[in-house]
Amino acid sequence: MLASFATAALVALDQLRVNTLRTLLSTLGVMIGVGSLVAVLSLGDGMERFTRDEVERTTDVQSVTLSSRTGEMVEGTWVPVRDAPVFGRVEAADIARDVDGVKGVSLAVSATVPVESPRSGGRREASVTAAMAGVDQFSRAELATGRFFTRVEDARDAPVVVLSHKLAADLARPRAPEQLMGESVRVQGAPREVIGILAAYRGERSYAAIVPYASAPLLAAASGRRLLPIISVRATRIEDVDALRRSLEDWLGLRYGQRWERRVEVTTMARRLEQATQGVRIFKWFMGAIAAISLLVGGIGIMNVMLASVTERTREIGVRKALGARGRDVLLQFLAESVAISSVGSAIGVVLGSLIASGAILLIRTQTGADGLAPALSLSSVLVAAGSAVAVGLIFGTYPARRAARLSPIDAIRHE
Incomplete structure (x- = not known):
């Protein structure tokens, strides 16, 4: 099974090199999706780290603070606390x-x-x-x-x-x-x-x-x-x-x-850190979810390209099956091509997202003077973005691959 997948991967890479322009166009959606996701996660991690550093710099880790509450939420309405x-x-x-x-x-x-x-x-x-x-x-x-x-x-x-x-x-x-x-x-x-x-x-x-x-x-x-x-x-x-x-x-x-x-709020530094970073995390994952939508659009683009590829290579598929190739071999080949397309787009997208995040941070620092703010491209962010891209390639490549695997050798060879 491993040898079959390795062979399919090599054939897929050869096929991508043959159709360079199509490969670039099909990876465009994934590139934009991964780039957006990496940029948002990198910016969010950087802002979260900056917020944490600011709180730690100005707050004593050994202290507990008591502050009077000015109001409270009652059934969704802000009500002032008058006896604080x-x-x-x-x-x-x-x-x-x-x-x-x-x-x-x-x-x-x-x-x-x-x-x-x-x-x-x-x-x-x-x-x-x-x-x-x-x-x-x-x-x-x-x-x-x-x-x-x-x-x-x-x-x-x-x-x-x-x-x-x-x-x-x-x-x-x-x-x-x-x-x-x-x-x-x-x-x-x-x-x-x-x-x-x-x-x-x-x-x-x-x-x-x-x-x-x-x-x-x-x-x-x-x-x-x-x-x-x-x-x-x-x-x-x-x-x-x-x-x-x-x-x-x-x-x-x-x-x-x-x-x-x-009437009174008791706060430790751990609580302040949580309060300060919670909003940043919510914003980061909300924007990340929006950026992930472009990955789905990229997946649809991959599926369209793979369907067109199946149609163009119908005779090739028929010849391979007539020479003894199994449906599973054809399935693996087209899945490998789909994953290869998404992987190439993912790699370029990571670099693109890093550049976008660095440029955005530079702009923010110029406008606000927040010199301590810097992008934080963590391994987890890269893995989330790259893993999502590969998953999109697998999911949206499954239908074209199954369609190719189910072709009848005789009908495929007759295809013009």
Whole structure:
């Protein structure tokens, strides 16, 4: 059986070389289908990896966060949660005192407000976070120069600020961002001394600043809406994160009653990663399913070409059968030709899809500045695309092959 298939494959390759133009035309649909599928899967994998890296870069793997829910879905309708708790220093202190396995607690709230440098005249809308001292343990932020504010500065709402590297660079232009150190910048019109600048990182594209938590009322007034602070709780060890999450859930149950889940969301980094990447995965497979439709169109093209080939080679089939070839041999030959066509189209499609994905990523990076985004052509994506193409060749080549195998030798030889 193996020898018969090998012989059929060699004959199929010879037949493809004889009809080069027809082969190229018949592989066109498969090429487009596989290329589209590879491009979509490669883009999706790259976006998923980029999203995962961004979450991991900005989130502490040892922390659990508590955030107030703003609404919930009730029978398909979004209903605001009006009794959600507003966390503050009291709740943060109670958690640090009452919950086991806590290494540290932080409280933070964010709003978008203007930040400007009176000296250089630079002005940017930035995401300003008011946080308790020690926030650097949770944000995984590293300093390029300077320091974070102390507990004393946090308690008395010292007029200090830590800037992201991108924000500092834009405010200081044309000077170096480090030259802002010690200078005064205005955050929502209030002067603050720059005491630290965060380290730059690949793909940085947002303007951010950190001020003491006592400045939270200023951010709330600037945003014109109620801001809901988030509590971050750090476990003593990374192995204790799940135990800490359960302890926090017990604390919430005692504090807010049995239905606390509708008012507060408890999130670990694993959960954040899942939430961040779930939408990307759904989009990837949805677009992949659409791209796979073109593979079916390519399969129909292969079937049409193979049917035409059977008609043209009817006399050849009759002669082969008259000389002793079995129907199974003819079936294998035409199936091998169909699979060969889809395999050639698949190989070209993989290369084409890789080029399309690289070009699309380059365009996205140019438009958005997401330097960390890159195509991720995994072996599984290639195998899915190539395997689908071979399966299409087998499925759509079966009918023409069976039709050729069932031809009567006498009638086939008489065919004009």
